[in-house]
Amino acid sequence: MSPLSSVGDATSVAGELPxxxxxxxIVDELRRHLGDALLExxxxxxxxxxxxxxxxxxxxxxxxxxxxxxxxxxxxxxAVDWLPSPxxxxxxxxxxxxxxxxxxxxxxxxGGETRLQMLARVVHPxxxxxxxxxxxxxDDRPTVPSWIPVFAGANWHERETHEMFGIGFAGHxxxxxxxxxxxxEGHPLRKxxxxxxxxxKPWPGIVDVxxxxxxxxxxxGGDES
Amino acid sequence: MTMLSDRQQLSYIAAQAxxxxxxxxxxxxxxxxxxxxxxxxxxxxLRIIARLDGEQVVWAEPACGYMHRGYEKLAEVRTxxxxxxxxxxxxxxxxxxxxxxxxLAAEQLMExxxxxxxxxxxxxxxxxxxxxxxxxxxxxxxxxMGAITPVFxxxxxxxxxxxxxxxxxxxxxxxxxxxxxxxxxxxxxxxVAETRQVMKKLRNFCDEIEDLLFGNExxxxxxxxxxxxxxxxxxxxxxxxxxxxxxxxDWDLRRDQRLPMAWDKVDWKVWTHTDGDSFARCWVxxxxxxxxxxxxxxxxxxxxxxxxxxxxxRIIKVPAGEAWVSTENPLGEMGYYVVSKGDLGxxxxxxxxxxxxxxxxxxxxxxxxYVPDIITILASLYFILGDxxx
Amino acid sequence: MTSALWAVEIPYWGQTLLRVLGGVVAVLLxxxxxxxxxxxxxxxxxxxxLGPMEAGPYGSLxxxxxxxxxxxxxxxxxxxxxxxxxxxxxxxxxASTFLLVAVVPFGPDAWFTNFETGIYYAMAVSSVSxxxxxxxxxxxxxxxxxxxxxxxxxxxxxYELPMVLAVIGVVIQAESMNLQQIVVAQNAGSIFGWxxxxxxxxxxxxxxxxxFMIAVQAELTQAPFDMPIAESELVSxxxxxxxxxxxxxxxxxxxxxAGVFALIASVLFLGGWGVPFAWFGxxxxxDVDNWMNVVGPLVMFGKMMLLVFLIMWVRFSYPRFRExxxxxxxxxxxxxxxLGNIVLTAVAKVVW
Numbered sequence: 016m017s018p019l020s021s022v023g024d025a026t027s028v029a030g031e032l033p034x035x036x037x038x039x040x041i042v043d044e045l046r047r048h049l050g051d052a053l054l055e056x057x058x059x060x061x062x063x064x065x066x067x068x069x070x071x072x073x074x075x076x077x078x079x080x081x082x083x084x085x086x087x088x089x090x091x092x093x094a095v096d097w098l099p100s101p102x103x104x105x106x107x108x109x110x111x112x113x114x115x116x117x118x119x120x121x122x123x124x125x126g127g128e129t130r131l132q133m134l135a136r137v138v139h140p141x142x143x144x145x146x147x148x149x150x151x152x153x154d155d156r157p158t159v160p161s162w163i164p165v166f167a168g169a170n171w172h173e174r175e176t177h178e179m180f181g182i183g184f185a186g187h188x189x190x191x192x193x194x195x196x197x198x199x200e201g202h203p204l205r206k207x208x209x210x211x212x213x214x215x216k217p218w219p220g221i222v223d224v225x226x227x228x229x230x231x232x233x234x235x236g237g238d239e240s
Numbered sequence: 241m242t243m244l245s246d247r248q249q250l251s252y253i254a255a256q257a258x259x260x261x262x263x264x265x266x267x268x269x270x271x272x273x274x275x276x277x278x279x280x281x282x283x284x285x286l287r288i289i290a291r292l293d294g295e296q297v298v299w300a301e302p303a304c305g306y307m308h309r310g311y312e313k314l315a316e317v318r319t320x321x322x323x324x325x326x327x328x329x330x331x332x333x334x335x336x337x338x339x340x341x342x343x344l345a346a347e348q349l350m351e352x353x354x355x356x357x358x359x360x361x362x363x364x365x366x367x368x369x370x371x372x373x374x375x376x377x378x379x380x381x382x383x384x385m386g387a388i389t390p391v392f393x394x395x396x397x398x399x400x401x402x403x404x405x406x407x408x409x410x411x412x413x414x415x416x417x418x419x420x421x422x423x424x425x426x427x428x429x430x431x432v433a434e435t436r437q438v439m440k441k442l443r444n445f446c447d448e449i450e451d452l453l454f455g456n457e458x459x460x461x462x463x464x465x466x467x468x469x470x471x472x473x474x475x476x477x478x479x480x481x482x483x484x485x486x487x488x489x490d491w492d493l494r495r496d497q498r499l500p501m502a503w504d505k506v507d508w509k510v511w512t513h514t515d516g517d518s519f520a521r522c523w524v525x526x527x528x529x530x531x532x533x534x535x536x537x538x539x540x541x542x543x544x545x546x547x548x549x550x551x552x553x554r555i556i557k558v559p560a561g562e563a564w565v566s567t568e569n570p571l572g573e574m575g576y577y578v579v580s581k582g583d584l585g586x587x588x589x590x591x592x593x594x595x596x597x598x599x600x601x602x603x604x605x606x607x608x609x610y611v612p613d614i615i616t617i618l619a620s621l622y623f624i625l626g627d628x629x630x
Numbered sequence: 631m632t633s634a635l636w637a638v639e640i641p642y643w644g645q646t647l648l649r650v651l652g653g654v655v656a657v658l659l660x661x662x663x664x665x666x667x668x669x670x671x672x673x674x675x676x677x678x679x680l681g682p683m684e685a686g687p688y689g690s691l692x693x694x695x696x697x698x699x700x701x702x703x704x705x706x707x708x709x710x711x712x713x714x715x716x717x718x719x720x721x722x723x724x725a726s727t728f729l730l731v732a733v734v735p736f737g738p739d740a741w742f743t744n745f746e747t748g749i750y751y752a753m754a755v756s757s758v759s760x761x762x763x764x765x766x767x768x769x770x771x772x773x774x775x776x777x778x779x780x781x782x783x784x785x786x787x788x789y790e791l792p793m794v795l796a797v798i799g800v801v802i803q804a805e806s807m808n809l810q811q812i813v814v815a816q817n818a819g820s821i822f823g824w825x826x827x828x829x830x831x832x833x834x835x836x837x838x839x840x841x842f843m844i845a846v847q848a849e850l851t852q853a854p855f856d857m858p859i860a861e862s863e864l865v866s867x868x869x870x871x872x873x874x875x876x877x878x879x880x881x882x883x884x885x886x887x888a889g890v891f892a893l894i895a896s897v898l899f900l901g902g903w904g905v906p907f908a909w910f911g912x913x914x915x916x917d918v919d920n921w922m923n924v925v926g927p928l929v930m931f932g933k934m935m936l937l938v939f940l941i942m943w944v945r946f947s948y949p950r951f952r953e954x955x956x957x958x959x960x961x962x963x964x965x966x967x968x969l970g971n972i973v974l975t976a977v978a979k980v981v982w
Contacts, residue, residue, distance in 0.1 A: 089477065090592060091575075091577075096588070121581075134590065143496035147577075166477075171597075210310075386949040387948060612857070
């Protein structure tokens with residue numbers, strides 16, 4: 016039975032009930048430990064669960080999940096920058112003036128209030144269910160507590176997030192660059208950091224979204240595969 | 241106490257200073273050894289900085305990033321079908337396996353499912369890429385230990401698998417065959433019979449390697465008890481794949497997740513080992529390769545007929561949402577967290593690659609080992625640079 | 631004297647010249663043959679590939695191509711290397727091989743020197759290469775080379791002892807340290823009265839033979855004892871910084887030494903240049919015909935190739951030991967076993 020077909024389908028929700036109940040139970044347990052530090056949660060039955068916590072409870076949430084609820088497998092830790100890229104997809108004609116683009120920040124699943132959000136995932140090794148954790152990173156002082164006391168493996172993930180997004184991790188013993196040279200300036204995965212290759216040379220493979228004129232069977236300017 | 245003259249004082253100080261210099265020169269505080277980035281032992285440009293005391297490692301740390309290509313940033317400027325080409329090249333030995341989690345994540349957001357035949361063929365190619373990947377590991381294991389002959393047998397037998405993948409997809413190393421909604425093409429004629437032959441050869445190869453390498457006393461004394469990773473440390477660092485199973489954790493994403501692939505429709509076994517040392521990791525991979533050949537045979541037996549592509553629009557726009565899909569890739573758990581805003585391309589793709597976590601444990605596991613054991617442990621953890629550096 | 635072969639008077643300087651040339655040939659010809667037959671062809675066939683096929687028919691001229699390639703490379707020395715020692719090291723290593731081949735007899739009269747303490751001299755001189763390797767490792771001003779040189783020094787010294795102890799059993803049986811005497815004792819001897827095979831010490835000294843071959847494998851730093859040149863770790867160990875002609879000297883030295891050790895092993899255990907005297911009715915060294923001076927080297931060559939085949943076969947098959955395992959094997963296993971072998975041989979000699 017495919018989990019994809021379970022979204023919004025009443026009969027398969029009934030069939031998916033064990034997974035669904037389990038995820039609801041996880042949210043309830045976490046809320047019991049964190050209280051109102053757990054801001055929002057979304058459960059897609061049979062698929063996944065997203066939980067957003069308050070920034071100061073970031074490490075505490077990890078501790079609860081790891082020590083109390085048995086989520087001891089550390090999958091990954093990263094961040095998302097919700098600012099829409101001012102460069103679009105780097106397909107603009109450099110001779111034309113830059114088109115108008117919306118710079119409205121809209122967060123994704125489980126909401127949020129800031130431009131940067133932490134994203135982490137931990138999994139329960141016996142029950143094989145995972146939890147996606149999110150938390151806001153304050154815009155004025157982008158620092159969150161480090162997860163190293165909870166998961167030793169968060170070390171490299173936090174170093175990478177730091178160099179790519181510019182988020183500080185309080186309590187990290189050695190926050191150096193992982194991939195980039197030490198004197199690199201800027202934070203590449205932020206949306207306002209341009210993809211230099213596209214700045215230097217315009218991208219030739221632009222996908223044409225105009226509807227095809229009737230009678231033409233071939234692709235024209237489309238580069239979809 | 242007589243008063244020392246200035247001259248006496250100065251000569252005393254000079255003697256002390258000279259003594260201190262000699263002490264510093266003689267003091268064997270430890271040598272810093274750089275293994276890599278150009279080195280025959282590392283699967284690519286990985287640099288390990290090790291501080292040694294004689295032949296023992298006091299402190300070691302990998303310095304990666306020599307091959308960082310910025311895939312997460314690049315994926316943001318591509319359309320969904322274009323990302324497949326990009327993502328092929330993360331783990332370049334088992335390349336079809338990289339495409340699958342991303343395609344599944346996009347399909348999950350679009351709420352479509354590939355037809356049954358496409359799912360089975362996807363699983364088939366996935367397992368073939370696993371065999372291609374791990375058979376190179378088995379050969380390379382010999383070279384790292386000093387046995388130069390098994391690697392030639394590995395390459396010879398791996399060629400058969402690569403020929404199969406090329407016959408089906410057109411590319412030996414970078415197939416770029418998966419499409420959102422199914423596959424690009426159906427299998428060519430004669431593929432099924434040929435694959436059965438090749439699987440027989442590979443089972444022979446696995447038996448050969450087990451005799452030649454794993455049964456060798458020197459190999460055993462080089463790998464048993466070396467680099468033991470206990471179960472809770474392995475989970476803490478997010479080790480995955482054979483590394484985790486060798487530490488006694490019964491974890492296989494093919495069995496534990498319910499993805500629209502064919503793993504739950506065939507019969508196969510998950511191999512674990514309790515020791516958690518280098519030998520266990522290598523042994524588990526050998527058994528998995530053999531198991532994969534049996535999987536392929538069963539998949540060939542049960543291959544359903546039908547179309548290989550679902551009805552998808554010509555220009556693919558994935559609805560807004562977030563999805564995470566991970567699969568049991570040859571190297572470990574590889575997953576994609578895809579954030580979509582209803583656009584032609586993804587808004588953010590977080591690539592969770594197996595070797596990144598597998599190698600993050602290196603500073604912990606290399607404390608106190610001998611220099612030759614560094615190579616053994618790295619070989620048994622099995623990483624691909626593209627997977628670490630993305 | 632070699633002059634007896636053609637019953638021609640050769641002046642002393644001529645004899646010396648012949649000896650020197652003969653020594654050079656005795657070292658380089660086996661080296662070349664070993665490299666082609668075993669390294670290029672046998673290794674390739676064992677790895678299910680063909681090996682060099684382009685240069686000459688079946689790649690027979692590949693060696694010429696390799697030598698030419700190495701000779702025309704730039705002679706690089708690292709900036710901080712100790713120049714004099716850096717240049718001297720390969721010469722020292724190669725010199726020990728030439729010194730070693732001087733005591734090997736190739737026929738009843740075809741020998742270079744006939745020391746009474748031949749084997750003693752041989753064992754002593756084979757250690758000179760350790761010096762050369764240490765010099766190479768230190769003078770390269772490279773941490774990898776230093777590690778390789780230190781590993782090599784420890785290993786070679788550790789395996790000298792089993793080699794010497796294994797030889798003592800042969801010396802006890804032959805009642806002489808002279809290599810010519812050892813050959814004669816084997817070929818003129820008999821096993822419990824049956825002299826169809828002579829008395830090759832391979833049969834009675836089987837343990838000694840095994841220990842000797844293992845020790846030789848370690849002395850040549852061949853797998854499974856090739857920690858010093860652990861290719862996948864240290865690149866080339868002590869040879870990393872060498873290029874051009876100097877590397878060629880190391881390379882030739884490795885295979886020449888393999889050939890010379892195999893020659894010595896065939897003298898000690900397989901009966902050397904001789905075939906059992908009983909086949910031709912000879913009773914002692916003086917009865918042996920003169921044509922044995924020509925056939926002897928060929929017989930030696932054949933026996934050498936057989937032993938080098940064993941050495942190379944093991945080299946291509948086994949992974950390598952770690953040094954502490956290597957050392958443990960030498961000190962805790964090989965030396966006690968070889969001591970036991972000596973005791974047994976001595977007792978058997980007295981009893982029978």
